[in-house]
Every structure is written in structure tokens, then in C-alpha cells.
Amino acid sequence: MNHIQLAWKNVLRNRRRSFVTIFIAAVGCASILIAGGFALWTYDILIEGASREFGHITVADKSFFAKEEETPMQFGMQQDNRVAEYLEKNPEVATLLPRINYSGLISNGDKSLIFLGTGAELAREAAVRKYFLVVREGAIPRGEPSQLPQILLGVALARNLGAKVGSQLTLIGTTAATGGINAVDVEVAALVSTGWSEVDKRLVFSDIQTAQNLLMTDKISTLSVFMHHLDKVPAMLETLAAYDGEHAYMPWWEQAQYYHSVRALYNRIFGLLGMIIIALVLFSVINTLAMAVVERTREIGTLRALGAHPREIIAQFVREGGIIGLAGVMIGNLVAAAVIWTLPYLRLQMPPPPGRSEGYPLLVAGSPTLTLVTNALIVLLCMGAAWAVSRRAASKPIVDALGHV
Amino acid sequence: MEHPVIELNQVVKHYRIGDNQISALRGVDLQLQARDFAAIRGPSGSGKSTLLNICGLIDRIDGGSYRLAGEDISELDEAACTEIRRKRMGFIFQNYNLVPVMSVFDNVEYPLLLNNVPKAERRALVSDILDKVGLTGFAERKPDQLSGGQRQRVAIARALVKAPLLVIADEPTANLDTDTAEHIVELMKSLGHRLGTSFLIATHDDRMTRHCDKVFSMQDGVIA
Ligand SMILES: Nc1ncnc2c1ncn2[C@@H]1O[C@H](COP(=O)(O)OP(=O)(O)OP(=O)(O)O)[C@@H](O)[C@H]1O
Ligand SMILES: [Mg+2]
Numbered sequence: 001m002n003h004i005q006l007a008w009k010n011v012l013r014n015r016r017r018s019f020v021t022i023f024i025a026a027v028g029c030a031s032i033l034i035a036g037g038f039a040l041w042t043y044d045i046l047i048e049g050a051s052r053e054f055g056h057i058t059v060a061d062k063s064f065f066a067k068e069e070e071t072p073m074q075f076g077m078q079q080d081n082r083v084a085e086y087l088e089k090n091p092e093v094a095t096l097l098p099r100i101n102y103s104g105l106i107s108n109g110d111k112s113l114i115f116l117g118t119g120a121e122l123a124r125e126a127a128v129r130k131y132f133l134v135v136r137e138g139a140i141p142r143g144e145p146s147q148l149p150q151i152l153l154g155v156a157l158a159r160n161l162g163a164k165v166g167s168q169l170t171l172i173g174t175t176a177a178t179g180g181i182n183a184v185d186v187e188v189a190a191l192v193s194t195g196w197s198e199v200d201k202r203l204v205f206s207d208i209q210t211a212q213n214l215l216m217t218d219k220i221s222t223l224s225v226f227m228h229h230l231d232k233v234p235a236m237l238e239t240l241a242a243y244d245g246e247h248a249y250m251p252w253w254e255q256a257q258y259y260h261s262v263r264a265l266y267n268r269i270f271g272l273l274g275m276i277i278i279a280l281v282l283f284s285v286i287n288t289l290a291m292a293v294v295e296r297t298r299e300i301g302t303l304r305a306l307g308a309h310p311r312e313i314i315a316q317f318v319r320e321g322g323i324i325g326l327a328g329v330m331i332g333n334l335v336a337a338a339v340i341w342t343l344p345y346l347r348l349q350m351p352p353p354p355g356r357s358e359g360y361p362l363l364v365a366g367s368p369t370l371t372l373v374t375n376a377l378i379v380l381l382c383m384g385a386a387w388a389v390s391r392r393a394a395s396k397p398i399v400d401a402l403g404h405v
Numbered sequence: 406m407e408h409p410v411i412e413l414n415q416v417v418k419h420y421r422i423g424d425n426q427i428s429a430l431r432g433v434d435l436q437l438q439a440r441d442f443a444a445i446r447g448p449s450g451s452g453k454s455t456l457l458n459i460c461g462l463i464d465r466i467d468g469g470s471y472r473l474a475g476e477d478i479s480e481l482d483e484a485a486c487t488e489i490r491r492k493r494m495g496f497i498f499q500n501y502n503l504v505p506v507m508s509v510f511d512n513v514e515y516p517l518l519l520n521n522v523p524k525a526e527r528r529a530l531v532s533d534i535l536d537k538v539g540l541t542g543f544a545e546r547k548p549d550q551l552s553g554g555q556r557q558r559v560a561i562a563r564a565l566v567k568a569p570l571l572v573i574a575d576e577p578t579a580n581l582d583t584d585t586a587e588h589i590v591e592l593m594k595s596l597g598h599r600l601g602t603s604f605l606i607a608t609h610d611d612r613m614t615r616h617c618d619k620v621f622s623m624q625d626g627v628i629a
Contacts, residue, residue, distance in 0.1 A: 001511040001518070009506040302502040305463050306563075307491025307519050309484065398463040402498075 007319035011327075014292065018324060021288040025328020025378055026335065028281040032274050032374045033336035037364035039266045043259070044365060047230070050256035052132045053194075055097065055224025056233050057240070058250040059083055064222065065248050072102060073176040076219030079208075083244045087225055092236065095128055095226040097121060100211040100219075104173030106204060108161045115157065117171070117204040119211025119220075122152065128226060129194075134358075138165035138190030141207075149210040150189035154203025158191045165190060171204070176217040184214050195358035262353070278381065281328075285382045289321055290389040300393055301401025313394035314387055321386025325379035332378075333371060340366045408475030410571055410603045411437035411460055417468035418455050418626075429455040431626040432469065437571075437619075442594050442604045444614045447623030453607035454575055456623065460605055461494060461573035462486040474570060491519050495564025495602070497574035497593075501556040503548040503563075509535070510544040513562045520567060534562045537596060554585035558592065565596055572597065574606040578613055590616045 011018045061075040069075055079098050087093050100119030105112040118125075126133055126140045141150040151171075153163060163169060165188055172183045186206065193200050212218060227233060233251055240249045253259070293300075300313055348362035393401070418430040429452045437443055437460075445453050458464035459471065462478070463486075470479045478489065495516070496502075503512050510531055517527045535541055538558040548556055557577060564572045574593070578586035590613055597604050606613065614620045622629045 001507065001514055003518075006507070006511070013506050298502065299504055302496075302498070302504070303515075304487070305461065305490060305496045306516050307487055307494070309487050312519070399458050402463070402502075 003316070003319060004323075007316065007323055010292070010316070010320050011323050014295075017288055017291065021284050021324055022327045022331065024284040025281050025325055025382065026331035028277045029329045029332025029374055029378055030335040030339070031277050033332065033366075033371060034339050034364055035270050035273055036370045036374070037336070037340060037366060038362075039270045040367050040370065041363050041365040042266060042360075043263055045360060046256070046259040046262055047252075049132050050259050051226075051230070051252045052129050054250075054252050054255045056227045056230065056252050057225040057236060058252075058255065059087075059223040059225060059240070060221065060248050060250070062246065062248050065250055071176060071179055072174055072215050073100075073217045073219050073221070076100075076176070076217060076221055077223075077247065078218075079220045079223075081244075081247075083240065083247055084223055086240075086243060087223075090236075092227055092229070092232050093225055094228050095124065097125060097128060097224040097226070098208060098220040099125075099222050099224055100208060100215070101221045102173055102211055102215055104171055104214070106157070106161065107170045107172060108163060108167070109170075111161060112172070113157065113160055114202060115171070115204040116199075116202040117173075117206060117211060119206050119208045122150070122205060122207055125205065126152075132194060134193050134195070136191045136193055138188070141189045146187065148185055148187040149206060149213075151186045151210070152190050152192045152203075152205035153188050154200035155191050155193045156197060156200040157203055158188070160201070163188050171206070171210075171214055173214045176215045176219070178216075182214055182216060184210060186210065193357065195352075195356050197357045198355065200357070258355075278377065281378060282381050282385060285321060285324060285385045286389055288324070289317060289386050292320070293317065293390050293393045297393055297396070297401050298403075300396070301398050301403075304394075304398045304401065310391075310394040314390045317386040317390035317394075318383045319386075321382040321384075322379060325382030328382070329375040329378050333375065336364075336371075337366065340364045407439055408472070409436045409438050410441070410474055411435060411605070412472040412475075413460070413469065414472075415469035416456075416459060416466050416471065418452075418459060418464070419467050429626055430459070430466075433626070433628055435621060435628055437603055437605060440598060440601055440603055441619055442597055442617050443606065443619035443621065444617040445605065445607045445621045445623055445628075446609065446611075446614055449609075451623040452626040453623055455626075457573050457575050457605060457607050460571070461496060462490050491516070492567075493570040495567070495569040495572040497557070497560045497564050497572060497577045499576040499579050501548070501553075501560045501580075503556060503559055505548055508545050508547060509540060509551070509559050512548065512559055513566050516563060516567050522567075530566055531562075534566045538562045538592060553581055554589065557581065557585075557589050561589070561593055561596065565600060565602060568600045569602055571603045571605065574604060576607055576609070578608070578610060583612065586610065587612065 061077045064075040087096050097120060102117045104115060106115040122140055123142045136155050148168060167188045168185060170183050170185050172181065175182045227236060237249055237251055303313060343363050349359040350362045352359045413433050413435040416430055416433040420427045420429055433456060445456060447453055459466055466479060470477060513531045513534060514527050517530060535544055538561055540558055578589055581589060593604060594616055
């Protein structure tokens with residue numbers, strides 16, 4: 001017999017009670033892993049969404065992020081510059097997308113509505129945005145020759161204008177140099193959705209040339225940098241700042257407002273949930289071990305008489321708490337793993353979050369860090385509970401403990 | 406010259422219940438020599454258990470002095486007393502007090518585990534003492550699968566497995582029938598002599614005292 005075997009035998013002494021406690025620890029562990037994993041998965045897609053929208057790093061004129069433009073393209077930049085050249089050759093960069101942000105009125109002849117336009121290389125832009133820019137009708141133009149410049153139109157904006165694929169519309173905007181009014185005729189190539197209903201109401205994508213023609217400029221607004229690895233972004237920011245001080249470099253996380261607000265909300269909700277679960281597990285373990293301690297008071301007296309120190313008696317109970325905790329987290333981990341692995345096959349959808357028109361798949365991320373922290377926390381709490389409830393009984397006068405019935 | 410195992414000098418013990426103070430021991434003098442097999446008898450409430458608890462270092466004295474094997478231990482702290490119990494004392498209880506989740510073997514092994522005896526040696530010592538108390542073949546049984554007499558033999562094995570200086574036994578035969586009690590006493594005595602262990606036994610039982618080298622009679626908290 002060794003101390004661990006003895007602890008195991010003691011855990012099995014009142015099987016039903018121990019199993020209930022192990023079960024509660026297991027459910028607690030699994031709940032934390034699943035709820036936490038869901039939050040992490042949500043953060044993951046929000047990060048992906050944000051980075052697909054903004055790019056991992058946005059390069060712009062020094063004043064672009066700091067001040068409002070008073071005239072269109074006031075803080076624009078040349079598409080060909082030192083940084084662009086450098087990034088083009090950098091192996092860590094996956095894609096480089098020039099963009100022009102502009103706005104104006106879009107008209108079908110009878111009705112004019114405000115639009116927020118992005119001038120971009122449409123095919124590459126769509127490829128990068130992937131399922132964050134869904135084509136509802138038509139197709140993304142791939143540079144086929146056409147009479148009129150081709151645009152992508154937000155589904156809600158198209159509905160408001162009564163426009164379909166093939167409709168001819170007019171973009172009206174202010175020119176960069178003089179502030180005069182200019183207009184270009186365009187043709188709708190596809191109806192698209194970002195999943196954001198507010199965005200889809202104003203959404204126009206055109207090619208760079210069309211945007212430049214409307215604004216009468218040769219500049220672009222920004223250059224979006226997409227990297228192969230997210231964790232290389234901070235290093236790249238430093239490199240760029242050192243390489244060229246003429247431009248401003250904005251990482252994705254400083255633009256991802258929605259990600260930050262969801263994260264702040266979820267951290268609170270799931271943090272509170274986690275604390276409640278932990279408290280339940282703790283109460284259950286304390287209850288079980290406290291009963292065991294009371295029932296075994298005379299035995300504690302006997303072992304003390306035989307020469308066990310109070311700390312050895314406490315250690316005994318701490319080992320038992322540890323075993324209960326370990327058994328609980330092991331079962332909990334298995335349950336969580338089973339859920340994480342089966343969810344993709346069930347193809348469950350979450351309803352659209354506030355402000356979005358699209359739901360997203362219900363999945364749970366398996367995180368080694370979360371698992372490790374949760375396991376350690378539960379096991380340590382069980383051991384701590386055992387320590388707390390056995391401390392007094394272990395140092396009770398031996399004569400009193402032996403007289404206990 | 407060999408010191409007495411126990412040397413009590415005017416030992417006093419009080420219990421306090423509310424405002425009342427009960428003097429359980431009122432100046433006990435007692436000497437127990439090495440290898441003594443001694444009984445304390447006396448009427449109920451005379452202080453036998455109290456005296457045994459003090460000799461076994463599971464209770465403290467309120468006055469007088471206690472020398473164990475020549476060493477004054479009256480002032481030792483709890484941890485030091487625990488060390489002495491662990492290394493030099495064995496206990497036999499009226500209700501056996503075996504640990505129910507442990508097998509016979511495990512119960513007897515426990516004191517050796519406390520003393521960090523290496524595994525192989527533990528195995529040999531436990532088998533040897535189980536053989537001596539006649540429980541070879543019962544090693545894997547649980548206490549609740551044994552008769553009262555067998556349980557008390559396990560307790561004797563547990564007390565003696567580390568060949569202690571002193572064994573304290575409070576009414577070890579009170580729960581046993583006459584024949585069994587007789588066997589238990591003989592077993593304790595013969596093993597005690599063989600191992601050089603002194604016994605101090607509290608009892609009501611005159612059949613028990615017949616086997617003892619020494620009998621102390623207690624009355625109202627003193628030895629008559
Ligand atoms: N924990 C205690 N609290 C208060 N008084 C106690 C306590 N233990 C013993 N006493 C008192 O001390 C006196 C001696 O008790 P003790 O148990 O030593 O007697 P005993 O000789 O062992 O009796 P018995 O033969 O019934 O076992 C009694 O008056 C008893 O009531
Ligand atoms: Mg008594």
C-alpha cells in the first residue's frame with residue numbers, strides 16, 4: 001500500500017457520494033471548456049472577419065487615421081511607393097490590396113441614394129473577403145471587357161434602388177482636386193452581402209480605375225496587407241515603422257471595434273458563468289469531503305495515536321480531493337472533446353448576432369490553454385477544499401477524536 | 406542501569422466541564438520496568454483510561470512529571486509527542502479501531518509506512534508478525550470480514566509490528582468472550598516478552614490480571 005492507493009480506497013469508501021462529486025466536477029469542467037471554447041471560437045471568426053475586412057495591417061498616409069479628410073483623397077497616397085515595393089517582395093506577405101474609400105450618390109435616374117464605395121481589385125478583393133462577402137446574384141467581374149465599368153452592389157441598396165444584375169446606374173461624387181461634381185455610369189455585375197445589414201444598405205464596390213475617374217485622382221486611400229501568419233503582425237508593424245516613417249500603419253485590432261465589444265461582453269458573461277460553475281463544484285467537493293471528515297473522526301484519532309502528524313492526516317485528505325478533482329477533469333475533458341468533435345457534423349447555426357443579417361456556425365474551439373487552466377483550477381480547488389475541511393479535525397485533541405462516535 | 410520505561414511522579418490531570426473541575430488523576434506515582442506486562446485495574450471512573458492516555462502521550466499532564474525511558478517528556482510539544490508515539494509506542498483499543506478500507510495487511514503495515522520503512526522490509530515484517538498472531542492467510546481480508554478476536558489480533562500485530570518500547574491497551578478484551586480473551590492476553594504477553602515490549606493494560610477483568618507481572622489498583626484518581 002502507498003499513500004495514493006490509500007487515498008483511492010478512501011475515495012471508494014462511499015462510492016455513491018464520491019461519484020456524484022466526481023460527476024459534478026466533470027460536468028463543471030466540461031461546461032467551462034465548452035462555453036469557453038465557444039467564446040474562443042467566436043473570437044476566432046471575429047478576428048478572421050475583421051482581418052479579412054481591414055487587412056492585417058492597413059498602410060495609409062500619415063494623416064489618414066488621425067484627421068478627417070476635408071476634401072476627397074486629401075490624405076490619399078500613391079499606389080507605387082517604397083513601402084508597397086518592400087511589401088510586394090516580402091515572403092511573409094500573402095496579398096497586398098489597394099483600396100479607395102469614397103462616397104456619393106448612386107442613382108437609377110428616378111431615385112438617388114447615398115453610397116459608401118470601395119474602389120478595389122474586385123476579383124482579389126472577393127477572394128480575400130471570402131465568406132464575409134457573399135455573392136447573392138450575378139458574378140464577380142474578372143476583367144472581362146465590358147461597355148460600362150462593372151460594380152458590386154449591396155443587396156439592401158439594390159432592393160432600395162430596384163436594381164438587378166445588369167442594371168445601369170450612375171455614381172455621383174465630388175472630385176478630389178476642385179470639389180466639383182462628377183458622375184460615371186456603371187453596370188451592376190453582382191449583388192453582394194457582407195452580413196451587416198447597415199453596411200449592405202450603402203455598399204458599392206467598383207474597380208480602382210472607376211473610383212479614380214469619378215474622383216479625378218491618381219491616388220489610392222489605403223494599402224491593405226494580408227499576411228500568412230497572424231502572429232507575425234506585431235513584428236511586421238515594427239519593421240515597417242523602422243523602414244518607412246512616411247506612412248501610418250494600423251493593425252487589424254485597432255480597427256476591429258465589433259470584435260472588441262463582443263469580446264468584452266463575452267468575457268464578462270462567460271467569466272461569470274465560469275465563476276458560478278467553479279463555485280458549484282467547490283461547494284459539492286467541500287460537502288463531500290466535510291462529511292467524510294466527520295465520519296472518519298475516530299479514525300483520524302486512531303491514526304494520530306499511531307503517530308501520524310496532523311499534516312499527514314491533512315495530506316491524506318488533500319490526496320483524496322486531488323483524486324476526485326483529477327477523475328472529474330479527466331471525464332470532463334473527454335465529454336468536452338466529444339462535443340467539440342461532433343459539433344461540426346451536426347451543422348448547427350447560431351442566429352445572427354445584433355447588427356448582422358447572417359448567422360454563423362455553432363462550433364467550439366478546443367484550446368489547450370483553456371483546458372490546462374481549467375483542469376489545474378478544478379484539481380487545485382478540490383485539493384484546497386480538502387485542506388480546508390480536514391485542517392480542524394486533524395488537529396483536534398486525540399482523546400476527543402477517539403471518543404467521537 | 407536500565408531506566409524504567411515509565412516513571413510518573415505526582416501526575417495530576419483535571420477535566421473542566423463548564424465551571425466544574427474534575428480531578429481525574431490526583432497525584433499518581435507509577436513505575437513500569439522494561440518488559441513489564443502490567444495491568445491497571447479499578448472501578449469505573451477511577452481514572453484508568455486517563456492514566457493510559459497520559460502514558461501513551463495522547464493527553465497532556467496538568468502537574469507532576471513523566472519520564473519515558475529516563476527522559477523527562479513532561480514539557481514536550483505535540484509534534485515531539487507524535488514522533489515518540491510513531492517510533493516507540495503501540496496502541497490496542499477496546500473497539501479495535503482498525504481502518505475499514507485497509508486490508509489486514511495494510512492496517513498492520515501502516516505504522517511502518519509512517520516510519521518510512523522500505524517496502525521490502527515492510528513486507529517481511531508484516532508477514533512475520535501476522536504469522537506470529539496466527540493470521541497468515543487473512544492478509545487480504547478486510548476488518549469487517551473478521552471475528553472480534555481476529556480483529557484484536559490484527560490490532561496486536563499493528564501495535565507490535567515496529568517492536569515498540571511500550572504498548573498501551575485500554576480494555577483490550579472487554580468485547581471478547583472468555584476463551585478468546587484468554588488467548589489474546591497470552592498472545593500479547595508472549596509477544597511482548599519476545600520483542601522486549603512493555604505493556605500497560607487497563608482492565609476490569611480479573612482473569613486478565615492473573616497473567617500480569619504487576620497489577621496497579623486505581624481508586625479515585627490515585628494508585629492505591
Ligand atoms: N473528556 C472528559 N471530560 C470530562 N471528564 C472526563 C473526561 N474523560 C474522563 N473524565 C472523567 O475523569 C474520570 C476518570 O475517567 P476515566 O475514563 O479515566 O475512568 P476509567 O477508570 O477509565 O473508567 P472506565 O472503567 O469506565 O473506563 C471520570 O470521573 C470521568 O468522568
Ligand atoms: Mg476507561
